[in-house]
Amino acid sequence: MLSRISIKYFSRTYKASLNKDTIPSSIIRSEYAVRGAIAEKALKMQRQMEDEVKFPFEKIIQLNIGNPQNLGQKPISFNREVLASCLTNDIEGSRMIFSSDAVDRAEYYLSHFKHRAIGAYTDIQGVRCIMREVKSFIEKRDGVNVDENNIFLTNGATEGITFMLNLLIKDENDGIMIPIPQYPMYSALITKFEGTQVPYYLDESKGWGMSFEELERSYAEATDKGINVRSMVVINPGNPTGQVLAQEDLNRVIQFAHDKQIFLLADEVYQRNIYVDKEFCSVRKAIKELGSPYDNDVELASFHSLSKGLHGECGLRGGFLELHNIDSVVNLAIYKFKAVASCGNIIGQIGVGLMANPPTKDTVSKEVFDLYQTQEQHIHDGLKYRANLITEKLNSIQGITCNEIEGAMYAFPQIKLPQSYCDLAHQEGLSPDLKYCLEILDKTGIMIVPGSGFGQEEGTYHFRITNLVDSKSEMIKALDRIGEFTSDLMSLYK
Amino acid sequence: MLSRISIKYFSRTYKASLNKDTIPSSIIRSEYAVRGAIAEKALKMQRQMEDEVKFPFEKIIQLNIGNPQNLGQKPISFNREVLASCLTNDIEGSRMIFSSDAVDRAEYYLSHFKHRAIGAYTDIQGVRCIMREVKSFIEKRDGVNVDENNIFLTNGATEGITFMLNLLIKDENDGIMIPIPQYPMYSALITKFEGTQVPYYLDESKGWGMSFEELERSYAEATDKGINVRSMVVINPGNPTGQVLAQEDLNRVIQFAHDKQIFLLADEVYQRNIYVDKEFCSVRKAIKELGSPYDNDVELASFHSLSKGLHGECGLRGGFLELHNIDSVVNLAIYKFKAVASCGNIIGQIGVGLMANPPTKDTVSKEVFDLYQTQEQHIHDGLKYRANLITEKLNSIQGITCNEIEGAMYAFPQIKLPQSYCDLAHQEGLSPDLKYCLEILDKTGIMIVPGSGFGQEEGTYHFRITNLVDSKSEMIKALDRIGEFTSDLMSLYK
Known part of the structure; x- marks a missing residue:
């Protein structure tokens, strides 16, 4: 790492104030x-x-x-045509080179901005019409009712995860249960916020499956050490392990979280990346179908991203966070975080809208739909x-x-x-x-x-x-x- | 605020784990x-x-x-044509509706990506060719030599400022000198990182001028209370005060920072927004022209943004951070922050390139240049x-x-x-x-x-x-x- 940096010589009497002894x-x-x-x-x-x-x-x-x-993965043409059309000052020009369905979709977004100005800051949580596209997406996927005010549009999933971990960790006594192996962003953020990792091991011999004895063991071991277990992270499909959790597995996670009164974090950014004969089930859906008292109680933040799935638009930085069963202070706290960080970038936001509300047979021409599907x-x-x-x-x-x-x-x-x-x-x-x-x-x-x-x-x-x-x-x-x-x-x- | 949020009733026996008593x-x-x-x-x-x-x-x-x-401010056509061309899968189509200078510029950026894929994550600090555009911009503006490895492309200026304040504050004993009145992002971030504000008052009766007696008073008062003053924020031109600092003022700030061995944060996002007969002087330039020992010693982070100036592209979220005279651990720490946060969004990054390296008489046709200038x-x-x-x-x-x-x-x-x-x-x-x-x-x-x-x-x-x-x-x-x-x-x- 240090090879990237030219060596700095301060004058003899001067010592840099910010150095390895003074940074956190x-x-x-x-x-x-x-x-x-x-x-x-x-x-x-x-x-x-x-x-x-x-x-x-x-x-x-x-x-x-x-x-x-x-x-080498190519971006989806329809999405890029919408995004390019939104950016140009001359949308009628766009009609000469893009499909009219894409330009119409761009018009739809532009019509929701004063002066059609996508170069303006949006509301802190995001553009309202895109938040509604996300709301409908979750409602359709999970058969639930979503409060759009519990949706935040973020720069990738990472930003939402960062907010939640920041909120869940007060000090080193606060523990976050993470799967091992895990995606190292979690360990990096837990260290950054000075919390404690509470590892639960996935079972390699059972296709990286989750064991509920292991969840109990992990929780008990942490609690015995005086750690206050605050939350559990579920990554489904798994990163780096690639396993897809069955709904019964999720049910037991939810019951576990309810039993311990801990907050669930559901990292579901790979929900469209499934290659076997299994269906993705969100934690949100599993909670809903488990019914009372879980559906009224279990606190949940779910994350999704434009970077993965079939669009793979990592560079655009788009994602969303959805909260469920939260104390109102949580929404307010995330709102404050986001206010200081500023709105998600608009191209990422529109990208999320396109992911949540893709073209269908009924909304676009056959040609456009066929190309999209292909x-x-x-x-x-x-x-x-x-x-x-x-x-x-x-x-x-x-x-x-x-x-x-x-x-x-x-x-x-x-x-x-x-x-x-x-x-x-x-x-x-x-x-x-x-x-x-x-x-x-x-x-x-x-x-x-x-x-x-x-x-x-x-x-x-x-x-x-x-x-x-x-x-x-x-x-x-x-x-x-x-x-x-x-x-x-x-x-x-x- | 609470009016936005539907009221949540948990079942009688259940208490939300994340509530006003458990969040930081x-x-x-x-x-x-x-x-x-x-x-x-x-x-x-x-x-x-x-x-x-x-x-x-x-x-x-x-x-x-x-x-x-x-x-109602309109975006600059050239910039939007470049951005739209970068996003489309069909850049030859772009030539039918955009100026060829803009499409050529898009080609220039695309040629720096593997598979021309601007939808990929970039390197953590940013796209190298854009970092070099920023390097040249600072070198030309200030007559200095810039190490490109000390440049980070960020989602707006805010992200860089957040990194620096996070780094400069270990606990409540660490104080950050901020002008009063100040841009409230500073106070919000200092509170978030649990540091202490050390206010220095601008003199309203002298056009919101800076008084050096006031800097000394502010520093002494904080030090007397046991506060370790770590850094001083300079906002130039001023927000919310609108004043433009003269180079002599900056010289005294630099000498003050050197004397106290504190880190300077220069918020210069309004550098092109000047309406009187004064010239903007960056802190970087003032340090250079003051010469030794300041130019070898004074630690500085400078911030710039795509959101202000004459482009006003707030929604795109682009900005940069430049470090000067830093211990190598600072670069490494920012690198780690940025690695976890992920790269700046690519449209914001390219926007910063366009701001740093605008079209000139020599690089584009007269027609395109005239329109840009107009x-x-x-x-x-x-x-x-x-x-x-x-x-x-x-x-x-x-x-x-x-x-x-x-x-x-x-x-x-x-x-x-x-x-x-x-x-x-x-x-x-x-x-x-x-x-x-x-x-x-x-x-x-x-x-x-x-x-x-x-x-x-x-x-x-x-x-x-x-x-x-x-x-x-x-x-x-x-x-x-x-x-x-x-x-x-x-x-x-x-």
């Missing part, structure tokens, strides 16, 4: 594996490649992060194909075992690294899985993330890999290179 | 005047108007917030005209005195409210300036913000008003209505 220690401690050591090394290599330093591969392949368009189907088919490919290929590599990718965009395979390799890693001050991932990057240009950043059972090693390379042959080549590297490693250290 | 108290305490009571009342009125409730005015006029496009000039002329108009009109109202608006987008006039009116306000539990602003909203539909949210000398009352209504006649009418209301008030309570 939580910031020194916080780590964010997905964008950590591997990303830093790759950035350095990228710069060297630009300076024509030679490597034994043509390019760096980012299988480390859920960033579909960076790997594009989404193509993306889904590619994700599914590569999900299967990854599981199959990885399981054929000696030393690697990989659960089926049921959903999301990742596999989290286990690798049984030889003891002598682990010893060497420890001598070098590296966790063995980090050493493995760094060496793969070095030798093949492929970026994958060590399991240690996500959490894993003591003594086991994993990595996270995405199913996002749009080119089939490139995905196969990448998996083959990981296979070759691993085989060589296994022979060398056996 | 700093969130309960934090207030954000610009989007506070006035904004809430107006939102309620707006809804009533939609339900055809009658008011003694046609519409609500938002003079409370620096939101130019909401009041549009910017029109916006500047309007802002300047209305700045003068506001000062003149307000000073003609009995009981109101208003300093010249040298820059930014606001006047902060003083109003001498009659004692009996103040007594009545206190009986109602309102600060007198809030009562005044609420009543103006009630009677005229005009939104202005009470001075108490910005801070003001004890016993004085002010309000903030923007110079942003694009229509001349509407601006005049609004000022006349404020005048009539105030005259009536003065007669009634004299």
Whole structure:
């Protein structure tokens, strides 16, 4: 990391006031594996490649992060036509090059702004007509009634999650239950807000399933240590684990939360990324169908995003947060956070509207609808194909075992690294899985993330890999290179 | 505020876990005047108007917030053509309706993305080619050398300011010097991070000038109380005060910061909004020209934004942060904050590139350049005209005195409210300036913000008003209505 920064010499008598001793220690401690050591090394290599330093591969392949368009996924034409039309000063010009359905949709949004000015700050919670699109989306999906005032449009799901964790953590006695392995944004934010992680382990031997004995164990262990367990995070479909939770699993989570009177956080950003014969069930829906008293009691914040699903518009930064069964102070607090942070960016907001309220047979021409469907189907088919490919290929590599990718965009395979390799890693001050991932990057240009950043059972090693390379042959080549590297490693250290 | 939220009844035995006693108290305490009571009342009125409730005015006029496009300011065509072209999947189509210079510029940006995918996450600090545009912008403006690694592209200036204050405040013993009156985002963030405000008063009788005796007094008073003064905020041009600081003033601020070894935060988002014969000087430039030891020592973070200036693209959420003379841990810490928050939205980032590197005579056709210049000039002329108009009109109202608006987008006039009116306000539990602003909203539909949210000398009352209504006649009418209301008030309570 420090290599990015030119060294600074202050004059002899002067000491920088802001230094490692004066910044909050939580910031020194916080780590964010997905964008950590591997990303830093790759950035350095990228710069060297630009300076024509030679490597034994043509390019760096980012299988480390859920960033579909960076790997060739195309944006959905209808959405981009709407967004481009909203931005231009000449919407009649847009009609010359875009479908009239898209331009009409842009007109719909523009008509909700004074002076048609999408360059203005919106209301703090978001543009009202888009909040209503989100409300209808949830109502249709879950068969519930949604209060639109409990919806906040955010810059990606991350912003909403940040607000909630900030609110749920007063000090280090406050604990947040997170799955292990988990998405490291959670651990980074819990550290930042100086709370305590309360890990519950997913069962790798049962397809990364959730065990309710484990939830009870986790809660009891934390409580015994004097930790006040405030909340539990559910990531469904799982990141990095790719499992899809059944409604009965969710029911038990809800009953658990009710029993302990804790707040549920439902990270459901991968709800459209399912590749097996299972249906996504939101926590909101499961609560509704469980009925009283859960439906009146269990406190819930759910998150969704424009970055994942089939649109993959990470760069636009759009998402939403929906609150359910909350004390009014919670809405007010989120409102205050958002007021200071300012409204979500408008292109992300409109993107969320398009995700929540996609074109249908009844609202657009057959041609536009067919293209939309074809594009989404193509993306889904590619994700599914590569999900299967990854599981199959990885399981054929000696030393690697990989659960089926049921959903999301990742596999989290286990690798049984030889003891002598682990010893060497420890001598070098590296966790063995980090050493493995760094060496793969070095030798093949492929970026994958060590399991240690996500959490894993003591003594086991994993990595996270995405199913996002749009080119089939490139995905196969990448998996083959990981296979070759691993085989060589296994022979060398056996 | 609570009126927005439907009342929630939990079942009798259940108590919401997240409630006023369990959320961090700093969130309960934090207030954000610009989007506070006035904004809430107006939102309620707006809804009533939609339900055809009658008011003694046609519409609500938002003079409370620096939101130019909401009041009729048009976006710059060139910029919007570039942004729209970047978003479309069919850039050749764009050539049919946009200037080829704009499409070429879009091509330039797209060529810096793998697969031309602007829908991908960018690097954490931002798109490298845009960071370089910002670097050149600062170098040309200030005659300095900028390390591009010290630039972060952010969602507006707010995000960068939030990072810096988070970093500068460990606990309540850490003090941040802020001007009074100040932009209330500062006080809200200092409260949120549980630090201490250290106010230094601007001198209203000297055109809201800065007094160095006052800086010393403020610092000494805080230090005497055991506060560790960590940083000083300079807002130039001033918000809400509209003054433009001379380079000599900045020199003394820099010497003060060096003497006390404190970190400078320079909020320079209004650098292009100057309406008098003064030139903007950045803190960065003043440091450079002061020379050694200041140029090697004084720690600085400077902020700029796409929301203000002549583009006024608040909804796009773009801005940047530049660091100077920092310990490397500061860059790393900001990098970590930004990694967890995710990259700035791409449309905001490209908007910042367009602001930093506008079209010139040498880079675009005469036609495109002339249109760009004409549009910017029109916006500047309007802002300047209305700045003068506001000062003149307000000073003609009995009981109101208003300093010249040298820059930014606001006047902060003083109003001498009659004692009996103040007594009545206190009986109602309102600060007198809030009562005044609420009543103006009630009677005229005009939104202005009470001075108490910005801070003001004890016993004085002010309000903030923007110079942003694009229509001349509407601006005049609004000022006349404020005048009539105030005259009536003065007669009634004299």
